[in-house]
Amino acid sequence: MSKELEPLADPGLPEHVHRKADIDPIAAKRAERQVAVLFSLSAAGTLLFMYSFFFIKEDLFVFIPVMGNTNAQQLGIGLGVAFGLLFIGFGAVHWAKTLMPDQEVIAYRHTLRSEEEDRGEFVKAVKIGAEEAGLGRRPLIKRSLFAALGLAGIPAVVMLRDLGPLPGNSLNETNWKTGTKLVTDPGERAIKASDLEVGGVAQVLPELAPGKKRTLEDIAKDAVLLIRLRPVEFQLTAERLSWTHEGIIAFSKICSHMGCAVALYEQTTKHLLCPCHQSTFDVTRAAKVIFGPSARPLPQLAITVDADGYLIAKQPFTEAVGPSFWERKS
Amino acid sequence: MTARERVAGNVANYVDERTGAAAWMKKSLQKVFPDHWSFMLGEIALYSFVILLLSGTFLTFWFDPSMRHVVYEGSYQPLKDVEMSAAYASTLHISFDVRGGLLMRQIHHWAALIFLAAIVAHLMRVFFTGAFRKPREFNWILGIGLLTLGIVEGFLGYSLPDDLLSGTGIRIAHAIIQSIPVVGTYLSFFAFGGAFPGEIFMPRIYIVHVLLLPGIFLALITAHLMLVWYQKHTQYPGPGRTEKNVVGYPLMPVYMAKAGGFFFIVFGITALLGAVASINPVWLYGPYTPAQISAGSQPDWYMGWLDGLVRMAPPIETFIFGHPISWNILIPGLIIPGIIFTGMALYPFIESWMSGDKSEHHLLDRPRNVPNRTALGVMSLTFMLVTLINGGNDIIATHFDLTINQIMWFTRIGVIVLPPLAFVITKRICLSLQRRDRELVLHGKETGRLVMLPHGEFIEVHEELSAAKKFTLTQHVQPQAIALVMEDKQGVLNPKGIRAKIQAKLSKANAENIAKPTATELKELESGHH
Numbered sequence: 001m002s003k004e005l006e007p008l009a010d011p012g013l014p015e016h017v018h019r020k021a022d023i024d025p026i027a028a029k030r031a032e033r034q035v036a037v038l039f040s041l042s043a044a045g046t047l048l049f050m051y052s053f054f055f056i057k058e059d060l061f062v063f064i065p066v067m068g069n070t071n072a073q074q075l076g077i078g079l080g081v082a083f084g085l086l087f088i089g090f091g092a093v094h095w096a097k098t099l100m101p102d103q104e105v106i107a108y109r110h111t112l113r114s115e116e117e118d119r120g121e122f123v124k125a126v127k128i129g130a131e132e133a134g135l136g137r138r139p140l141i142k143r144s145l146f147a148a149l150g151l152a153g154i155p156a157v158v159m160l161r162d163l164g165p166l167p168g169n170s171l172n173e174t175n176w177k178t179g180t181k182l183v184t185d186p187g188e189r190a191i192k193a194s195d196l197e198v199g200g201v202a203q204v205l206p207e208l209a210p211g212k213k214r215t216l217e218d219i220a221k222d223a224v225l226l227i228r229l230r231p232v233e234f235q236l237t238a239e240r241l242s243w244t245h246e247g248i249i250a251f252s253k254i255c256s257h258m259g260c261a262v263a264l265y266e267q268t269t270k271h272l273l274c275p276c277h278q279s280t281f282d283v284t285r286a287a288k289v290i291f292g293p294s295a296r297p298l299p300q301l302a303i304t305v306d307a308d309g310y311l312i313a314k315q316p317f318t319e320a321v322g323p324s325f326w327e328r329k330s
Numbered sequence: 331m332t333a334r335e336r337v338a339g340n341v342a343n344y345v346d347e348r349t350g351a352a353a354w355m356k357k358s359l360q361k362v363f364p365d366h367w368s369f370m371l372g373e374i375a376l377y378s379f380v381i382l383l384l385s386g387t388f389l390t391f392w393f394d395p396s397m398r399h400v401v402y403e404g405s406y407q408p409l410k411d412v413e414m415s416a417a418y419a420s421t422l423h424i425s426f427d428v429r430g431g432l433l434m435r436q437i438h439h440w441a442a443l444i445f446l447a448a449i450v451a452h453l454m455r456v457f458f459t460g461a462f463r464k465p466r467e468f469n470w471i472l473g474i475g476l477l478t479l480g481i482v483e484g485f486l487g488y489s490l491p492d493d494l495l496s497g498t499g500i501r502i503a504h505a506i507i508q509s510i511p512v513v514g515t516y517l518s519f520f521a522f523g524g525a526f527p528g529e530i531f532m533p534r535i536y537i538v539h540v541l542l543l544p545g546i547f548l549a550l551i552t553a554h555l556m557l558v559w560y561q562k563h564t565q566y567p568g569p570g571r572t573e574k575n576v577v578g579y580p581l582m583p584v585y586m587a588k589a590g591g592f593f594f595i596v597f598g599i600t601a602l603l604g605a606v607a608s609i610n611p612v613w614l615y616g617p618y619t620p621a622q623i624s625a626g627s628q629p630d631w632y633m634g635w636l637d638g639l640v641r642m643a644p645p646i647e648t649f650i651f652g653h654p655i656s657w658n659i660l661i662p663g664l665i666i667p668g669i670i671f672t673g674m675a676l677y678p679f680i681e682s683w684m685s686g687d688k689s690e691h692h693l694l695d696r697p698r699n700v701p702n703r704t705a706l707g708v709m710s711l712t713f714m715l716v717t718l719i720n721g722g723n724d725i726i727a728t729h730f731d732l733t734i735n736q737i738m739w740f741t742r743i744g745v746i747v748l749p750p751l752a753f754v755i756t757k758r759i760c761l762s763l764q765r766r767d768r769e770l771v772l773h774g775k776e777t778g779r780l781v782m783l784p785h786g787e788f789i790e791v792h793e794e795l796s797a798a799k800k801f802t803l804t805q806h807v808q809p810q811a812i813a814l815v816m817e818d819k820q821g822v823l824n825p826k827g828i829r830a831k832i833q834a835k836l837s838k839a840n841a842e843n844i845a846k847p848t849a850t851e852l853k854e855l856e857s858g859h860h
Contacts, residue, residue, distance in 0.1 A: 006848055006849045006850050007804060007805070007848060007849060008771075008800055008801050008804045008805070008847075008848070008849050008852070009797075009801070009849065010569055010570065010572070010801055010805070011569045011570075011797040011798050011801055012569055012570045013569060013570030013577065014569060014570070014798055053429055053430065058429070067606060073429065074430075074432050074433060074605075075605060075606070077429065077430045077433055077605075078433045078436075078601060078602070078604055078605020078606070079602070079605050079606075081430075081433065081601045081605070082598050082599075082601035082602035082604075082605050083598070084598075085594045085595075085597045085598035085601055086594065086595060086598030086599065086601075086602065087598075088591070088594040088598075089591045089592060089593070089594030089595030089596075089597075089598055090591070090595065091591070092587050092588070092590055092591025092594065093587070093588055093591035093592065093595070095587055095591075096583070096584050096587035096588045096591065097588075100583050100584045100587060101579075101584065102579075102584070104365075104577050104578055104579065105362055105577070105578070105579070105580060106362070106570070106575050106576070106577050107360075107361070107362035107562070107575065107576050107577075108574060108575050108576075109562055109573075109574055109575060109576060109692060111690075112465050112561065112690070160520065161520075163520040163521070163523060164519040164520040164521070164522060164523040164524050164528075164530075165519060165523075165524050166516065166519065167515045167516065167518075167519045170525060171515065171525075185621065203621060205621075216527050216618075216619060216620055217524070217525040217526065217527065217528060219619060219620050219621050220525070220526050220527060220620035220621075221525075223620065223621035253621055254620070257505070257658070257659075258501065258502045258505035258506075258640070258659065259501050259502070259504065259505045259526070259620075260498055260501055260502070260623055260627075261498075261620065261621050261622055261623040263622065263623045263625075264625060275623055275624070275625045275627050275724065276498060276502060276623070276627055277637075277640055277641045278641060278723070278724065278734050278738070279645075289645055291734075291735060291738075292641070292645065292738075293640060293641060293642075293643040293644070293645050293658045293659075293662075294645055294658070295645040295646060295647035295656065295658050296647065322505075323504075323505035323508055323509065323656075323659070324505075324508070324509050324647060324654050324656040324659065325508045325509070325514060325515045325518075325654075326510075326511060326512055326513075326514055326515050326653050326654070327515055327653070328654055329652070
C-alpha cells in the first residue's frame with residue numbers, strides 16, 4: 001500500500017532445536033514417568049474427594065492459617081475436586097511439551113474472497129432469482145408483502161402487554177394517610193414522642209388496617225426514618241417546622257436518587273447518607289442534598305400526635321417518594 | 331497391522347461410510363494453530379463458560395426462584411425461624427445442607443468473575459494487536475455482543491439469591507429502567523409485573539439466566555469459533571511468518587493435548603478458588619427488604635465502573651413540559667455505556683476509515699507500531715479505571731483514611747482530565763519505543779563493555795542483533811497519510827467535503843510514526859562504519 005524503501009529480508013523459520021527427550025531415551029523415559037506421576041496425583045485428588053464426601057463429619061471445623069476456622073468437609077471436597085482436575089491438566093500439558101512433536105509446521109491461507117467467476121455467477125443467480133419472482137415488476141405484491149410482514153411483528157410486542165399492570169397513579173401514593181399511626185419496624189408497635197431520645201433514630205411504617213398484610217411493595221414506598229434533634233437545631237421554614245413534633249422529624253427512607261434505603265445516620269453532623277451512591281442529606285435543612293448524585297431532598301412526612309400521645313401522620317406525603325419517574329409532579 | 335490399528339480402522343471406516351467425514355477430519359486434525367500465551371485468554375473465557383454451564387446446572391437441581399414466603403428451618407442457626415423468600419432459603423439450603431453445594435456455588439461465582447475478566451483481557455489483546463482488522467470485523471462484533479450479554483448474565487446471576495446485597499442491585503436496575511423518559515414507568519411495571527419488588531421478577535430473570543441467555547451464548551460462541559476456524563488464527567510477526575501462511579502446531583495431537591490440558595487447569599484453579607476463597611457469603615447479608623441495606627454495598631467487579639459513573643454523576647434533573655428528565659441517572663446509567671459499547675462495536679470500521687486501510691491482515695501489530703490505536707486503548711482503559719475507583723470509593727475511603735468527598739472530586743475531575751492525558755503520554759511512549767527499535771536495528775544492543783581505542787578514545791561495544799530479531803522489528807508496513815484532494819484537476823469539488831478533511835486529518839495523526847530502518851539504510855551504515 002505504501003511506497004517503501006527496500007525492507008529487510010525475511011530470514012525464514014529458525015532451525016528446529018531438539019529437546020532433551022527427543023534425542024535422549026533416558027530423558028524421554030523420565031518425562032514419561034513424570035506425566036504418569038501427575039496423572040496419579042489427580043487420582044489421589046479424586047480419592048480425597050470420596051473420603052471427604054462420605055467420611056468427614058459435616059460439622060467438623062478445623063483451624064487453617066489465613067483461612068481461619070474452616071469446615072473440613074467442604075474444604076476436603078473442594079481440594080479433592082481441584083486436585084483431581086488440576087493434575088490431569090498439568091499431566092497433559094507436560095506430555096505435550098516434552099514428548100509430543102514440537103516442530104512448528106506451516107499451513108497456507110486461502111484467500112477469503114471467492115473466484116471472480118463464482119462472484120459473477122452469484123450475482124447472476126440473485127438477479128435471475130429476483131427477476132423470476134418478479135418483485136421489481138410487481139410493486140403491488142412487494143408493498144403488500146412488506147406491510148404484512150411489518151404488521152405480523154405487532155402481536156409479538158402486544159402479547160407482552162399482560163406482563164404487568166399499568167402504573168396508574170400508584171407511584172404517587174403511599175399508605176400514609178392523614179392520622180395514620182406510626183408503628184415500629186420491626187415490632188409494629190405504636191410509639192410516643194417520649195420513646196425516642198434526642199439524637200435517636202427509628203424506622204417506622206404506617207399502621208395497616210387490621211387484616212391487611214404488609215408486602216415488600218408497601219415497605220418499598222412506606223419506610224420512614226424518625227430522627228429526634230433539639231428543636232433549636234432545625235433550620236426549617238415555618239411550614240416544615242410545623243411538620244415536626246418536639247424535635248422529631250420524619251423523612252422517607254427510600255432514596256430520592258435510586259431507591260436504596262438511606263440507612264446511615266451520622267449523629268455528629270446530622271447527615272443522612274445513602275450507602276449505594278453516597279447521596280448525603282442534611283437533616284437540619286429538610287434533607288437538602290449536600291453531596292452526591294441525588295437531585296431531590298428526601299420527602300418529609302408531616303407528623304403530630306393523637307389524643308393519646310401516639311405519633312401519627314398529619315397528612316400524606318406531599319410528593320412521590322423514591323426515585324424519579326416520568327409521571328412525577330416535582 | 332496390530333489389533334489396535336485394526337479396530338481404529340474399522341471404526342473410522344464405519345463412520346466415514348455413513349457420514350463421509352474422512353476428508354474433512356483429515357484436514358481438520360492437521361489444522362495448524364499458532365502458539366502464544368496471549369491466545370490463551372479467549373480459551374480461558376471459553377472454558378469458564380463450560381464450567382458455568384456445569385456448575386450452574388448442578389445449582390438448578392436445588393435452587394427455587396420463587397418469591398413465596400417461607401420460614402427458614404435449615405441448619406444455619408443465625409437465620410433460624412427468619413421469614414424469607416424461597417429463593418434465599420434454597421440458596422442457604424445449597425450452601426449448608428447439600429454436600430459440595432457451597433463449593434459449587436463458589437465455583438459458579440468465581441467462574442463468572444473469571445469469565446468476564448478473561449473476555450476483557452482477550453478483548454484487550456485483540457484490540458492492541460489489531461486482530462479485529464479485515465477480515466475479522468464480524469468476529470469483533472460477536473465478541474462485543476458476548477461481553478455485553480456476559481455483563482447482563484453476571485448481574486442476573488448475582489441477583490438471584492435474593493439476599494440484601496443482590497436485592498439492592500435490582501433496586502438500582504429498577505431505578506435506571508424507571509428513569510427512561512416517557513416509557514420508563516411502564517417498562518418497569520411490565521418487567522416487575524407491577525410495583526417494585528413484586529413476586530414475579532425473580533422467576534422471570536431466572537429463566538432468562540438459565541435458558542435464554544445461555545442459549546444465545548452457545549449460538550454466538552459457536553459462530554465466534556467457527557469464524558476463527560474458517561479464517562484461520564492470526565499470528566505474531568516474526569521470521570517465516572507472513573500474511574499468506576500460518577505457523578504453529580497441528581491440532582492433533584499437540585494442540586489437543588495442550589488445549590485439553592489447559593481446560594482442566596482452568597477448571598482446577600476455579601475449583602481451588604471455590605474450595606479456599608469464600609465469595610459472596612449471602613448468609614451474612616440476610617434476606618432482602620427494601621427498608622434495609624448494608625454499608626459498603628459493592629457490585630461484582632465488572633459492574634463497578636457503572637456504579638462508579640452513577641456515583642460521580644452531578645445531581646442534575648430538569649423538567650420538560652412538567653416531566654422530569656433525570657440526567658443524573660440517564661447519563662451514567664444509559665447514555666455513556668451506550669456510547670462506549672456502540673463505539674467499541676464500530677471501532678474496526680472507524681479505524682479502517684481513518685487509515686484508509688482496506689486490505690486483509692493476518693499478521694498482528696506490535697502495539698507500539700500503531701501509536702494512535704494503542705493510545706486510544708489506554709485512554710479508554712484509563713476512563714474505566716477512574717470510574718472503577720469511584721465505584722469502590724467507600725471501601726477505598728475506609729482503607730486509605732480518605733474522605734469520600736476527596737475521592738469523588740478526584741474522580742469527577744480525573745474522568746475528564748486523565749484519559750486525554752493518557753492518550754498523549756501513551757502515544758509519546760509508543761514513538762519512543764519505535765525510536766528504540768530503530769536504534770537497535772541500526773546500531774545493535776548496548777553491551778556495557780567499554781573499549782579504549784589506541785588513540786585514547788572510549789567507545790561502547792554494540793552487539794549486532796540477529797537477522798531474525800532485525801526482521802521482527804522491521805517487518806511491519808508503516809501507514810501513509812491520505813492525501814487530501816479538495817478539488818480535482820477539472821476543478822470539481824470533492825463531494826465528501828468536510829468528511830474528507832476530517833479523514834485526512836485523522837489519517838495524518840494515524841500515520842505519525844518514526845521511520846523504520848530499511849535494508850538500504852543498514853547497508854549504508856555498515857559501509858560507512860567499517
